[in-house]
Amino acid sequence: MSGSSTDKARSNSFEPTPDVVAILKERARFVRLETIRLIEIAKTGHYTSVFSAAEIFAALYYDVMQLRRGEPKWAGRDRFTIGKGHAAVGLFPIYADLGFFPKEWLDRYTRLGSPLGDHPDMRKVPGVDFSSGSIGHALSNALGMVLAQRWTGEEDYRVFCMMGDGEMQEGQVWEAAINAAQHRARNLIAIIDRNGYQLDGRVDDLMNIEPLDEKWRAFGWEVHTVDGHDVAKVTELLRRVRADDERDKPCVIIAKTSKGRGVSYMETEPGWHLGYLDPSDAEKAVAEINALDA
Amino acid sequence: MNGPLSPNSWQYRGLNAVNPGLDHLSNGLIDLVKAGHNVMAGSADLQYSNGLNRFAAAYPDRYISFGISEQNMVSTAAGIATCGVVPFVATFASFLALLACEQIRMDIAYSAQPVRLVGHHTGISLGFYGTSHHATEDIAIMRSIADLAVVSPADGPQLEAAIRASADYDKPIYFRIGRGRDPVVYKETPTFKFGKAHEHLKGDELTIIACGMAVHGALEAASAMNAEGHSVGVIDMACIKPLDRDAILEAASRSKKMKIMTVEEHNVLGGLGGAVAEVLADEGIGVKLKRHGIYDEYSLIAPPTHLYAHYKLDAAGIRSVAEAFIA
Structure with missing residues (x-):
């Protein structure tokens, strides 16, 4: 865990109540089920990239982030950028649920003229704080939001940035990492979805990114590690780092996750990075997800 | 070395003194600040080459050093722009328009962020620094990016005029400028209008x-x-x-x-x-x-x-x- 955690940050005051945990588990389930429903419309999509991040999405949007329902452009909101933009199919149902756009939009996911495509588009989708699709930009985008906030001093918000673990192979990530540490971008909180896989196979077989925690620490960041599917732990940690006003550096959370979490055969077969479930198989996947006690 | 240096000697941080033409970029930005515009500036380790050191000295809180991270600089500028601040980011045109081209397309132009990209020492103006530092492709690349304006001032005064005019222009802009030694065309203060020759x-x-x-x-x-x-x-x-x-x-x-x-x-x-x-x-x-x-x-x-x-x-x-x- 962090080498610089304060006593306050170690306290349990951030632990979510069982009621909250139950709600967040249900929201993570909602994200997975909606992902299956939307990909059925598109006939192709990134199920597993969402499934590894579902608990984190739920914790951020339904608990940790400072947001206002129905006000996606509220100036005081916490921002979220995502490098693994192909997981947007799991974010769109949340944005609709939060009243950022009409739920009917979801039913036309990826159809001609839909604002909702495989990647999140800030020009088209209320709730998307920055567009994504080209991997490696998101941490810089988030840093810019923190630097602007510092200059204007108008709003007190945090900027969360989720990146994939394969994304660690992009050079720009490390440019942004050095730059953020230099600027002591304390309101920048990165989350790495460490699910272990990228398109061509295991991340560490293709281009090993370990020791990841030591890398980030060496780059001047506060580093935390968490089980990304333990929604109680994820929520507690995110609440803690969000509230920590003594930290004087950016912070990264390495979330150990399982790609395809919730659907057994997806968890063991990396080829599911991109795919499609026939409705008969989708039914079985839905049953597994409903049985999951994340 | 004993005694003072020859007046012909110069060192990098004193470039403004030997080349006052470098002042125009900072002058334009300082004008914008004085007119009440919420602008910031940044550069990728070239503040003395583009003269932004003068802006940085005048408004240190508005200047961001990006190290040598051009792609990060462009994407970060896009993030800044989402928060209502207009960033001017500058580096050699070769690095800005070619190395960070994809970031410009995705994060600036397609994302419709009013970032001002300043590619300086364009063309072959870096002479014997060689092809890595030349930009003879940047107009072609930048003008093929939708929603991105491309501006190539003839001299420093016209650059200042274009920067002033940019305050009323809500789309992203690529400024293509020289090395600050261009002969002056506009001895009187020029006007500049987007879309007007x-x-x-x-x-x-x-x-x-x-x-x-x-x-x-x-x-x-x-x-x-x-x-x-x-x-x-x-x-x-x-x-x-x-x-x-x-x-x-x-x-x-x-x-x-x-x-x-x-x-x-x-x-x-x-x-x-x-x-x-x-x-x-x-x-x-x-x-x-x-x-x-x-x-x-x-x-x-x-x-x-x-x-x-x-x-x-x-x-x-x-x-x-x-x-x-x-x-």
Whole structure:
């Protein structure tokens, strides 16, 4: 865990109540089920990239982030950028649920003229704080939001940035990492979805990114590690780092996750990075997800 | 070393002293701040090359050092712009427009963020620093990116005018500027309007359409030719996108014997010449066109002025190309 955690940050005051945990588990389930429903419309999509991040999405949007329902452009909101933009199919149902756009939009996911495509588009989708699709930009985008906030001093918000673990192979990530540490971008909180896989196979077989925690620490960041599917732990940690006003550096959370979490055969077969479930198989996947006690 | 240095000696951080032309970028930005605009500036380890050190000294809180991380600089500027602050980020044009091209397309242009990209030392103005530091492709690349304006001022005063005009322009902009040593074209304070050319001279034999440092040479060449009885006009096409199509068509249609020549410190493919050719072809104007610039090759190594002479981009060179064209 962090080498610089304060006593306050170690306290349990951030632990979510069982009621909250139950709600967040249900929201993570909602994200997975909606992902299956939307990909059925598109006939192709990134199920597993969402499934590894579902608990984190739920914790951020339904608990940790400072947001206002129905006000996606509220100036005081916490921002979220995502490098693994192909997981947007799991974010769109949340944005609709939060009243950022009409739920009917979801039913036309990826159809001609839909604002909702495989990647999140800030020009088209209320709730998307920055567009994504080209991997490696998101941490810089988030840093810019923190630097602007510092200059204007108008709003007190945090900027969360989720990146994939394969994304660690992009050079720009490390440019942004050095730059953020230099600027002591304390309101920048990165989350790495460490699910272990990228398109061509295991991340560490293709281009090993370990020791990841030591890398980030060496780059001047506060580093935390968490089980990304333990929604109680994820929520507690995110609440803690969000509230920590003594930290004087950016912070990264390495979330150990399982790609395809919730659907057994997806968890063991990396080829599911991109795919499609026939409705008969989708039914079985839905049953597994409903049985999951994340 | 004993004793004071020769007045001819200089060191990098004192570039402004030996090259006051570097001050225009900072002057323009300082004007914007004084006019109440919420702007920031950043550079990728070249603040003394682009003169932003003056802005950084005037407004340290508004200046961001990005180290040598051009792609990060562009994407970070996009994030800044989402928060209502207009960032100007500057580095060599070769690195900005080529190395960070994809970040410019995705994070600035497609994302519709009003970032001001300043590519300086463009063309072959970095002389013997070589091809890695030359940018003879940037107009072509940047103008093919939708929603991105491309501005190539002729000199420092026009750059300042364009920066002032940018306050009322809500789309992203790529400024293509020189090395701060361009001869001054606009001795009086110039005006600059997006989408508007500035016609210096009207001719009915030849119209030279130029941008950037080529404008000065084009004017000198035209004056010399006109003194010998020719009728040569000059249009400064500082705003390459949006392009002033009417100015091109008006000049091309002025007389039956009209020829058009474009001059730019850029590859003849895809730049100003390409843009003018598109307009003429689109409108079916059957006028003879000469696209002058770098003829789809990599520049030799030499001091910039030697290169301008070699590639016929100085006044004498432009004149010789123009005379051969209308002969």
